[in-house]
Amino acid sequence: xxxxxxxxxxxxxxxxxxxxxxxxxxxxxxxxxxxxxxxxxxxxxxxxxxxxxxxxxxxxxxxxxxxxxxxxxxxxxxxxxxxxxxxxxxxxxxxxxxxxxxxxxxxxxxxxxxxxxxxxxxxxxxxxxxxxxxxxxxxxxxxxxxxxxxxxxxxxxxxxxxxxxxxxxxxxxxxxxxxxxxxxxxxxxxxxxxxxxxxxxxxxxxxxxxxxxxxxxxxxxxxxxxxxxxxxxxxxxxxxxxxxxxxxx
Amino acid sequence: xxxxxxxxxxxxxxxxxxxxxxxxxxxxxxxxxxxxxxxxxxxxxxxxxxxxxxxxxxxxxxxxxxxxxxxxxxxxxxxxxxxxxxxxxxxxxxxxxxxxxxxxxxxxxxxxxxxxxxxxxxxxxxxxxxxxxxxxxxxxxxxxxxxxxxxxxxxxxxxxxxxxxxxxxxxxxxxxxxxxxxxxxxxxxxxxxxxxxxxxxxxxxxxxxxxxxxxxxxxxxxxxxx
Numbered sequence: 001x002x003x004x005x006x007x008x009x010x011x012x013x014x015x016x017x018x019x020x021x022x023x024x025x026x027x028x029x030x031x032x033x034x035x036x037x038x039x040x041x042x043x044x045x046x047x048x049x050x051x052x053x054x055x056x057x058x059x060x061x062x063x064x065x066x067x068x069x070x071x072x073x074x075x076x077x078x079x080x081x082x083x084x085x086x087x088x089x090x091x092x093x094x095x096x097x098x099x100x101x102x103x104x105x106x107x108x109x110x111x112x113x114x115x116x117x118x119x120x121x122x123x124x125x126x127x128x129x130x131x132x133x134x135x136x137x138x139x140x141x142x143x144x145x146x147x148x149x150x151x152x153x154x155x156x157x158x159x160x161x162x163x164x165x166x167x168x169x170x171x172x173x174x175x176x177x178x179x180x181x182x183x184x185x186x187x188x189x190x191x192x193x194x195x196x197x198x199x200x201x202x203x204x205x206x207x208x209x210x211x212x213x214x215x216x217x218x219x220x221x222x223x224x225x226x227x228x229x230x231x232x233x234x235x236x237x238x239x240x241x242x243x244x245x246x247x248x249x
Numbered sequence: 250x251x252x253x254x255x256x257x258x259x260x261x262x263x264x265x266x267x268x269x270x271x272x273x274x275x276x277x278x279x280x281x282x283x284x285x286x287x288x289x290x291x292x293x294x295x296x297x298x299x300x301x302x303x304x305x306x307x308x309x310x311x312x313x314x315x316x317x318x319x320x321x322x323x324x325x326x327x328x329x330x331x332x333x334x335x336x337x338x339x340x341x342x343x344x345x346x347x348x349x350x351x352x353x354x355x356x357x358x359x360x361x362x363x364x365x366x367x368x369x370x371x372x373x374x375x376x377x378x379x380x381x382x383x384x385x386x387x388x389x390x391x392x393x394x395x396x397x398x399x400x401x402x403x404x405x406x407x408x409x410x411x412x413x414x415x416x417x418x419x420x421x422x423x424x425x426x427x428x429x430x431x432x433x434x435x436x437x438x439x440x441x442x443x444x445x446x447x448x449x450x451x452x453x454x455x456x457x458x459x460x461x462x463x464x465x466x467x468x469x470x471x472x473x474x475x
Contacts, residue, residue: 002475027321029327032322073284085383086381108332113382114349114386114391117341118341120341120342121342132349133349139418180338182321183300185301185339185340217340219336236329237320238316
């Protein structure tokens with residue numbers, strides 16, 4: 001039987017996420033590349049004591065205000081967050097996560113962004129740990145092994161895996177091959193690689209063969225479920241007059 | 250009377266003079282982002298941004314937003330940028346591979362404190378006890394050249410160029426140069442060297458607003474923006 005990973009609802013796609021899961025969430029500084037509908041579905045589903053791994057802790061859109069994974073903090077589903085940019089840049093407008101972190105309700109592991117990306121990549125690639133030149137002589141080094149390579153200090157960092165990855169892509173085929181649009185890509189491909197259950201929300205689902213195999217960014221093997229977005233969002237996007245990625249498919 | 254200081258745009262303009270043709274440049278949030286508006290004529294630089302993009306255009310103007318704003322084409326500050334032929338996208342691990350692999354020629358970063366050894370502290374919000382490391386630490390450790398962009402003093406007129414940093418470091422010994430609203434200072438093995446002063450300022454006046462002991466360059470001159 002032909003492989004078909006398409007689910008007809010976000011609700012069904014996240015129905016079996018367990019309490020205590022480690023969850024990767026594709027996310028950067030703006031709304032691009034954030035799986036909003038999967039995040040909403042996870043809030044409705046209600047899994048608790050989650051460890052979220054994402055670039056931010058939500059609710060700090062630098063140029064726009066919107067609901068991302070901050071709703072999981074608002075719903076008290078998070079016990080720990082691993083992030084590089086967890087705090088609002090405005091002291092007057094603290095994020096929900098920030099309040100919970102400062103109140104001791106949520107544990108924060110603050111990680112340099114490149115180390116976060118490489119830990120996720122390593123986890124997905126079966127690498128247990130690695131040495132990075134980022135961090136020696138700073139608070140990031142505390143409790144970590146230091147070694148010198150070619151005379152330069154490095155610290156050891158561990159690979160990071162997740163039970164679930166919620167990712168955002170542009171197009172998927174029914175087998176789960178993914179392509180991305182512009183800077184939407186960011187953490188999404190490496191997060192897709194590093195989780196046992198990767199769920200992608202996409203603008204478009206096509207038949208196998210309709211994505212040029214030369215242009216697949218995330219191979220289907222890493223993706224378990226695909227859900228097509230049907231609701232319109234009001235974020236500015238110009239899919240009809242696309243920039244340089246039009247030829248990709 | 251308070252002496253006139255350079256504007257944020259003028260700081261960015263002076264930094265952009267350091268760009269060279271073909272340089273790969275990463276601009277931080279704030280004054281650094283402004284540098285892209287002042288790249289000298291005849292010089293083409295390639296911009297890199299943490300969220301996985303190389304070779305993009307400038308920040309989209311307000312009047313162009315209706316046509317060009319696209320949430321899938323933003324820089325590290327979440328600002329919309331224009332597409333540019335030859336640009337490319339990649340994932341976050343590759344993006345920091347570019348940084349750690351030493352392929353970013355110039356990283357322009359904001360500054361909270363810099364000490365006389367060229368240690369940089371710029372991630373913890375003053376007075377809040379918390380902060381965002383973001384991509385700044387990887388850049389400060391791994392870009393080929395770090396240029397700081399900042400006002401010379403804090404909002405309550407305390408020096409930012411200090412003897413000892415009072416907040417956690419982003420990276421030790423990383424600074425090459427800092428451009429402020431009154432001075433250009435180069436960090437050397439001997440200490441911070443005052444190379445240029447804003448029009449109307451003397452070396453002694455700059456030193457007064459600087460906690461670290463400055464070495465005055467023999468060829469000290471006025472900051473030239475063009």
